[in-house]
Amino acid sequence: MADDKLIKKWLSDGTISKVQAQKMLSDLKSDSKEKSSNNFIIALSTIGALLLGIGAMLFIAANWHEMSNPFKTVLLLALTFGSYYLGYLFKYQKKNLPRVGASLLFLGALLFGVTIFLIAQMYNLQANNHILVLIWIIGVLPLAYAFESVPIAWLSAGLFFLWIGLFIFRGMEFGDARHDISLFPVLYIISGIMLFAIGSLHKSSERLKEIGAAYRLQGLKVGLFSIFLLTFNWFSESMIRIGYADLSSQITQGVILFSAVSVAVTIFVLFKRPYDSETFKLEIYSSLGLIFFSLLFFFFPMANSVYPVLFNLILLGLIFAMLFIGYNSEQMGLVNSGLFWFAVLIVARYFDFFWKLLPRSLFFIIGGLVLIIGGIVLEKKRRELKTKFGAK
Amino acid sequence: MDKKKMFLGIALFWLLIILSFIFVKEYTLSTGKEIIFKTRYYDPRDLFRGDYVVLNYEVSSIDLNKVYVETKEFSAGETVYVTLDPKNSTAEPLAVSKKRMPKDYGPCIKGKITSVMSQGVFAPVILVEYGIENYFVPEGEGSSIRSGQGRGLEARVSLDSFCNAVIKDLLMDGVVVQFNAG
Numbered sequence: 001m002a003d004d005k006l007i008k009k010w011l012s013d014g015t016i017s018k019v020q021a022q023k024m025l026s027d028l029k030s031d032s033k034e035k036s037s038n039n040f041i042i043a044l045s046t047i048g049a050l051l052l053g054i055g056a057m058l059f060i061a062a063n064w065h066e067m068s069n070p071f072k073t074v075l076l077l078a079l080t081f082g083s084y085y086l087g088y089l090f091k092y093q094k095k096n097l098p099r100v101g102a103s104l105l106f107l108g109a110l111l112f113g114v115t116i117f118l119i120a121q122m123y124n125l126q127a128n129n130h131i132l133v134l135i136w137i138i139g140v141l142p143l144a145y146a147f148e149s150v151p152i153a154w155l156s157a158g159l160f161f162l163w164i165g166l167f168i169f170r171g172m173e174f175g176d177a178r179h180d181i182s183l184f185p186v187l188y189i190i191s192g193i194m195l196f197a198i199g200s201l202h203k204s205s206e207r208l209k210e211i212g213a214a215y216r217l218q219g220l221k222v223g224l225f226s227i228f229l230l231t232f233n234w235f236s237e238s239m240i241r242i243g244y245a246d247l248s249s250q251i252t253q254g255v256i257l258f259s260a261v262s263v264a265v266t267i268f269v270l271f272k273r274p275y276d277s278e279t280f281k282l283e284i285y286s287s288l289g290l291i292f293f294s295l296l297f298f299f300f301p302m303a304n305s306v307y308p309v310l311f312n313l314i315l316l317g318l319i320f321a322m323l324f325i326g327y328n329s330e331q332m333g334l335v336n337s338g339l340f341w342f343a344v345l346i347v348a349r350y351f352d353f354f355w356k357l358l359p360r361s362l363f364f365i366i367g368g369l370v371l372i373i374g375g376i377v378l379e380k381k382r383r384e385l386k387t388k389f390g391a392k
Numbered sequence: 393m394d395k396k397k398m399f400l401g402i403a404l405f406w407l408l409i410i411l412s413f414i415f416v417k418e419y420t421l422s423t424g425k426e427i428i429f430k431t432r433y434y435d436p437r438d439l440f441r442g443d444y445v446v447l448n449y450e451v452s453s454i455d456l457n458k459v460y461v462e463t464k465e466f467s468a469g470e471t472v473y474v475t476l477d478p479k480n481s482t483a484e485p486l487a488v489s490k491k492r493m494p495k496d497y498g499p500c501i502k503g504k505i506t507s508v509m510s511q512g513v514f515a516p517v518i519l520v521e522y523g524i525e526n527y528f529v530p531e532g533e534g535s536s537i538r539s540g541q542g543r544g545l546e547a548r549v550s551l552d553s554f555c556n557a558v559i560k561d562l563l564m565d566g567v568v569v570q571f572n573a574g
Contacts, residue, residue, distance in 0.1 A: 073414065077407075077410065080406070081403060081406075081407075084402075084403065084406075085403075088395075088399045092395045092396075092399070093396075112406055115410060116409075116410070116413065119410065119413060119414060120413075121528050122417075123417040123558050123559075124444075124524065124526055124527050124528055124558070124559045125523065125526070126523060126525060126526045129523075135409060135413070138409070139405070139406055139409055142398075142401075142402050142405060143402055146395070146398035146399075146401075146402060147395070147398070170469070170504070248468060248469075249467060249468055249469060250468065250469050253469070
């Protein structure tokens with residue numbers, strides 16, 4: 001899309017007249033105002049929807065034992081379906097308040113989960129029951145697809161990660177599960193890749209492209225955070241310290257099961273090729289490679305620093321891949337994300353290597369300088385890229 | 393499909409999920425056989441969902457030497473069916489199996505093995521969770537249960553013919569626990 005600079009360039013080149021330039025600049029200004037106003041409405045109505053949801057939950061919770069079970073059920077159903085209906089009414093039927101409608105649909109998806117959990121409470125079902133989260137996912141997924149709602153796709157993806165944790169540790173007390181914690185990142189790298197591949201499958205459909213992008217982004221974020229955790233020695237050391245005997249069979253089964261599904265979905269994406277991109281194969285092979293290294297870490301732990309070094313290199317490689325893909329496909333979000341993780345990695349390694357080596361005063365002075373100079377350089381580079389992408 | 397049909401379809405789907413959920417639990421409560429489960433210990437807790445009591449029953453831990461088993465090969469995460477003594481109104485395990493025993497053997501409860509504690513050459517002890525380990529109480533009432541620690545706390549549980557269980561009441565020394573807010 002044209003921006004101020006481009007219009008001025010066209011004017012100086014003589015491509016457009018002064019009147020045309022003024023009209024374009026004024027349209028651009030009003031479009032930007034409209035966008036900013038829309039964002040404000042979305043933010044306001046989303047906050048409003050969340051406040052309403054929290055308020056409803058607190059009201060029911062505060063009066064929980066004053067109300068009979070049938071009354072509670074009717075109230076919960078009325079709130080859930082009321083929000084859902086009003087959302088539909090505003091966004092699709094009357095079409096007068098589409099953004100408020102979208103927020104109310106999102107609130108409906110939240111209240112559906114609240115209803116499931118509160119009804120479960122009536123029958124004294126355990127709070128950490130993975131089936132309740134699964135029911136919530138099954139309930140909201142059709143909503144995300146039917147109304148092409150990106151926020152509900154984000155909610156579903158978040159619930160998916162929550163479900164995986166609860167599913168693996170089903171029926172376990174925290175004391176029994178404590179040894180498995182060092183394997184959490186492995187589990188989440190694998191499930192992040194699974195969600196990323198599922199998101200890629202959506203790219204062939206114009207209608208579901210944005211939902212796919214939300215899955216891919218969420219999968220990428222969870223995957224990167226998990227890899228970042230494995231760059232620390234603690235996880236490798238605790239794998240050796242604990243040993244297989246103390247691990248629960250559920251985590252082993254879970255890692256194997258989710259790895260198999262992740263590999264299957266990724267290979268399916270490879271053969272189906274839902275989108276054309278120069279980096280398509282890079283994405284597929286990086287995903288498969290990452291699953292391989294995660295399984296290597298899981299089945300062949302080592303006491304030395306081999307794995308932390310390896311995961312540092314993997315994270316660095318992924319950061320460069322993100323910057324490369326972001327640069328080539330002009331996705332500023334991907335570039336920002338790459339730069340963010342680069343900064344986080346540098347800070348973490350600086351603390352790792354120099355905390356014990358340097359006197360504290362020098363550690364903070366150098367650290368401060370690295371952060372300030374690094375921040376300036378990264379911000380400058382980021383702006384350059386943003387301008388470049390904008391100009392194209 | 394137009395948006396209106398999708399809207400109605402999803403609304404029906406949600407209603408179906410919620411009502412089936414309620415129906416399954418109400419079925420267990422209304423058709424089930426009432427059995428008293430004695431607790432070994434209990435722990436009142438307070439979370440975002442309100443106060444609740446974590447219950448650990450005598451049948452939460454089963455010595456496989458003392459019950460009928462087809463196999464002693466059990467592992468954590470496995471689903472088991474515990475058949476209870478039909479002559480007893482309190483839960484007394486008679487058999488542990490991986491499949492449901494015939495109905496005439498007695499009431500049964502479905503559970504998941506959380507841990508298998510090996511005892512050398514003897515059959516192991518299994519720890520089982522039945523999904524009835526939490527009981528929600530009115531806000532601030534968890535402490536009234538705490539003050540009763542040491543006294544016999546029991547749960548009156550309804551067991552249906554599919555071995556599903558739902559807690560009906562809590563009993564302290566044989567008397568139903570009443571909560572002030574209730």
